[in-house]
Amino acid sequence: MSKTGSFSDIPGTYVMDSRHCRRGYHLNMFCMSLNKEDCRRRFREDETGYLEHFPMTTEQRQAVIGRDWLGLLRLGGNIYYTFKLAIFDGLSMQEVGGLMSGISEAEFQQMMMAGGRQPIVTDRKEEREDR
Amino acid sequence: MAIIVYNDHASAFSLELIPTFAIGVAADFMPADEGYGRRPVPAVKGHPELAWHLAESLVLDEFDMTIANKMDVDHGLTVPLSIMFDQPDEWPIPVIPLCVNVIQYPPPTGQRCYSLGKAIRRAVDAYDEDLRVVIFGTGGMSHQLQGERAGLINEDFDRRFLDDLSRDPARLANIPHVDYIREAGSEGIELVMWLIMRGALGEHVSETYRHYHIPASNTAAGLIILETDESTGVTS
Numbered sequence: 001m002s003k004t005g006s007f008s009d010i011p012g013t014y015v016m017d018s019r020h021c022r023r024g025y026h027l028n029m030f031c032m033s034l035n036k037e038d039c040r041r042r043f044r045e046d047e048t049g050y051l052e053h054f055p056m057t058t059e060q061r062q063a064v065i066g067r068d069w070l071g072l073l074r075l076g077g078n079i080y081y082t083f084k085l086a087i088f089d090g091l092s093m094q095e096v097g098g099l100m101s102g103i104s105e106a107e108f109q110q111m112m113m114a115g116g117r118q119p120i121v122t123d124r125k126e127e128r129e130d131r
Numbered sequence: 132m133a134i135i136v137y138n139d140h141a142s143a144f145s146l147e148l149i150p151t152f153a154i155g156v157a158a159d160f161m162p163a164d165e166g167y168g169r170r171p172v173p174a175v176k177g178h179p180e181l182a183w184h185l186a187e188s189l190v191l192d193e194f195d196m197t198i199a200n201k202m203d204v205d206h207g208l209t210v211p212l213s214i215m216f217d218q219p220d221e222w223p224i225p226v227i228p229l230c231v232n233v234i235q236y237p238p239p240t241g242q243r244c245y246s247l248g249k250a251i252r253r254a255v256d257a258y259d260e261d262l263r264v265v266i267f268g269t270g271g272m273s274h275q276l277q278g279e280r281a282g283l284i285n286e287d288f289d290r291r292f293l294d295d296l297s298r299d300p301a302r303l304a305n306i307p308h309v310d311y312i313r314e315a316g317s318e319g320i321e322l323v324m325w326l327i328m329r330g331a332l333g334e335h336v337s338e339t340y341r342h343y344h345i346p347a348s349n350t351a352a353g354l355i356i357l358e359t360d361e362s363t364g365v366t367s
Contacts, residue, residue: 006309007308007309007312007313010312010313011279011280012278012279012280012281013275013277013278013280013312013317014277014278014317015236015312015317016234016235016236017236020236021146021235025146028141028145028146029145029146029147031141032141032145032146034166035141035142035163035164035165035166036164037164037168040166070278073277073278078234078277079277079318080140080141080234080276081146083166083276084141084165084166087165087166087167088166093276093348093349094348094349096281097276097281097282097349098281100277100278100279100281101278101279101281101282102279108281108282109347111282112282112284112345112346112347112348112349113345113347115284115286115345116273116282116284116285116286116345116351117275117280117282117283117284118283118284119283119285119313119314
């Protein structure tokens with residue numbers, strides 16, 4: 001197993017390795033462009049038209065337009081980048097966290113205030129191997 | 132003055148260019164527009180003389196730094212300043228930004244970060260002027276912002292990490308990336324930056340302050356002050 005393959009069994013986690021970076025490069029660079037006010041204005045005026053400037057796949061475009069936060073990660077997006085789109089929409093990290101993990105913003109905040117999502121036994125390779 | 136080890140969050144650097152370690156040698160650094168407009172905090176004043184000395188010393192000491200003459204700085208650098216100095220009209224001290232890649236896998240190893248910190252200490256010690264230097268190691272403790280596992284926190288991992296900054300930094304330097312990702316969350320790997328701070332403080336440190344809190348905002352927050360006879364490290 002390659003060094004970069006050893007985290008592939010961690011559930012619900014999309015590591016930005018070389019494969020992920022290559023798949024998501026243009027998607028992430030679109031997100032990066034939202035750091036500029038002029039780009040935010042152009043995207044606001046015409047989302048689909050603005051996306052034409054980036055050589056993304058059809059699935060990636062649909063995920064952006066549909067704000068499919070988990071889909072964006074599966075298509076090569078990285079949260080440091082896709083969060084630029086959430087900022088654009090005025091969403092908090094708790095809202096996006098909830099949308100990616102299938103709970104409401106209020107439930108997500110409640111979980112955080114109770115100490116966060118606990119690592120579970122199945123996240124841990126050695127404990128799985130012990131069983 | 133302060134050396135602040137921090138990570139950029141797709142602000143100054145995109146996927147076009149991914150420096151593992153970048154040192155800012157400019158006279159000033161503007162707060163970045165991270166998508167909200169420029170953050171309303173003062174511009175950061177640099178310390179070009181010491182920054183260039185560090186850059187030269189570190190490269191000759193075989194740490195191949197990227198040298199940045201122009202670099203916007205984002206919340207990764209300015210939030211620790213705000214925690215330290217609140218909301219002044221201008222920051223009271225000059226700052227040398229040392230930006231570490233923790234977004235693209237693999238970030239530098241803990242061991243490499245620890246060694247870089249030791250090299251920073253050698254370079255600061257060799258500097259002619261007698262300066263009072265603080266080094267900030269920053270970054271969230273356990274946290275995961277992404278995926279179905281978003282919101283992951285591991286308080287046990289974090290508390291052991293805080294303990295071992297003074298007790299057993301060599302253990303921390305040997306934590307492999309996969310363990311950070313698994314145990315402390317995909318963004319918990321930001322903790323490697325704390326080891327640069329730790330390396331710069333020398334072999335023995337005493338802990339003079341500690342605070343640990345899990346806020347609603349996704350990221351376990353640790354604040355610890357470590358001191359040696361001659362240097363102070365702050366991390367947050």
